[in-house]
Amino acid sequence: MNLTAHVTPRADLTPELEAGLRALLIAAYPQFADFWAGTSYWGSEPEWHLWLADPAGVPMAQLGCGRRVAEVGGREVTLVGVGGVATHPAVQGRGVGLRLLRELHAFLRTLPDVEFTFLQCREEVVPFYEQGGFVRVLGAAQYLDPDEGQWVTDAGPTLILPMHAALRDWPPGETVDLRGTPW
Numbered sequence: 272m273n274l275t276a277h278v279t280p281r282a283d284l285t286p287e288l289e290a291g292l293r294a295l296l297i298a299a300y301p302q303f304a305d306f307w308a309g310t311s312y313w314g315s316e317p318e319w320h321l322w323l324a325d326p327a328g329v330p331m332a333q334l335g336c337g338r339r340v341a342e343v344g345g346r347e348v349t350l351v352g353v354g355g356v357a358t359h360p361a362v363q364g365r366g367v368g369l370r371l372l373r374e375l376h377a378f379l380r381t382l383p384d385v386e387f388t389f390l391q392c393r394e395e396v397v398p399f400y401e402q403g404g405f406v407r408v409l410g411a412a413q414y415l416d417p418d419e420g421q422w423v424t425d426a427g428p429t430l431i432l433p434m435h436a437a438l439r440d441w442p443p444g445e446t447v448d449l450r451g452t453p454w
Contacts, residue, residue, distance in 0.1 A: 276370075278320075292320060293307050295322075295357055296357050312335045312454070314453040316337070321336065330359075332370070334356040336353045338351050341389070345445075348436075348441075350389040352449070375388070379434050386440070410429055410444050412429055412453070
């Protein structure tokens, strides 16, 4: 599939690109169409959108990501959190999502201060992220829930991708304090 990769800082999103990303999210998650009609992210506003476009420039896969210093086991760790991962249903099952993760990995390698990439997901998609190089770690995440406005602890699957740190540097079994909303 002939797709081109783009990394667009959030501040540089045009209204047309924002609309294209929202349309992609609606197609991928129709049960949340009302929410995605108004925004292309949930939680923390991403620093960047990484997206794959078809030859006409239409977004076919995307994710939002942003850098933050979090606390893990009493230690400050520089993370890039990932959220809003979506692949258009028309191209699902064709390796597009894994290509998106490879592009993310390549982009984050250019950011020398990033120790780990971080995400939480549903149990049924853990194997997909593991195929993309993420490693499941024990430990929950504590964050400010953007819907409820309250601090919560989420014990759902937590995955990391070592960037400029080694997997052995991750404090095992510790809660990740995101110090804000998730991505």
